[in-house]
Amino acid sequence: MDSKTPVKSDSSSESLYETITDDLVRQGYSINPEALPPSLAKALYQQVLELNQAEFDTAGIGRQQAHTVDTRVRTDEICWINGSTNTGQNWLNWAGGLREYINSQLFLGLFSFESHFAHYGPGDFYKRHLDAFKGESNRLLSLVVYLNPEWEEEDKGELVLYRDEHDMTGIKVSPTFGTVVAFLSEDFPHEVLPAKRDRYSIAGWYRLNNSIGNRIDPPR
Ligand SMILES: O=C(O)CCC(=O)C(=O)O
Numbered sequence: 001m002d003s004k005t006p007v008k009s010d011s012s013s014e015s016l017y018e019t020i021t022d023d024l025v026r027q028g029y030s031i032n033p034e035a036l037p038p039s040l041a042k043a044l045y046q047q048v049l050e051l052n053q054a055e056f057d058t059a060g061i062g063r064q065q066a067h068t069v070d071t072r073v074r075t076d077e078i079c080w081i082n083g084s085t086n087t088g089q090n091w092l093n094w095a096g097g098l099r100e101y102i103n104s105q106l107f108l109g110l111f112s113f114e115s116h117f118a119h120y121g122p123g124d125f126y127k128r129h130l131d132a133f134k135g136e137s138n139r140l141l142s143l144v145v146y147l148n149p150e151w152e153e154e155d156k157g158e159l160v161l162y163r164d165e166h167d168m169t170g171i172k173v174s175p176t177f178g179t180v181v182a183f184l185s186e187d188f189p190h191e192v193l194p195a196k197r198d199r200y201s202i203a204g205w206y207r208l209n210n211s212i213g214n215r216i217d218p219p220r
């Protein structure tokens, strides 16, 4: 796969954007098995394999000053995607296309997007958590994409998405290659179960504009 191949917002991306948007309106989350354009998924997988160990950081919890590393909560490693490679840029363009589509349909005012590769080694996990707390963050929408070719059910490592704080069963999503999951960051607790193999993904968040976020939802 030539990583310079541009990934345009083709008709298959358009229909995926539409499905995600409709699902978000109906139920607040969207699960799309093996839906990312394959050329983009392959290039991203290649890229994550090429990242050398030094480029991954132990993942922490919270932002800026509140950032701490707590291995009771999560044990994965992450690497932020900044668009310095063609593949990184293609990914950001694809995620930007989704942002524009959602904004044009729902007037949510999603403003920016940030994302990182994540590597969970065998046995790694991320305990049940919310990606954002009401009134405390401007993360509105979470997006996760999986980069695991030939993932079998017995490899485990599912994402469990809980419908609300009372839900103890949840919906299990196997992290198969190209699966795309989106959910409202403040509404869906979720966790990552330990896997038997190396598990690669991208996790990203769409934010509201800080100043607008602060005006309509002032920090307490
Ligand atoms: O990799 C996943 O399935 C989800 C990761 C996650 O919840 C996070 O990074 O906040």
Ligand SMILES: [Fe+2]
Binding pocket: 129, 130, 131, 190
């Ligand atoms: Fe999360």
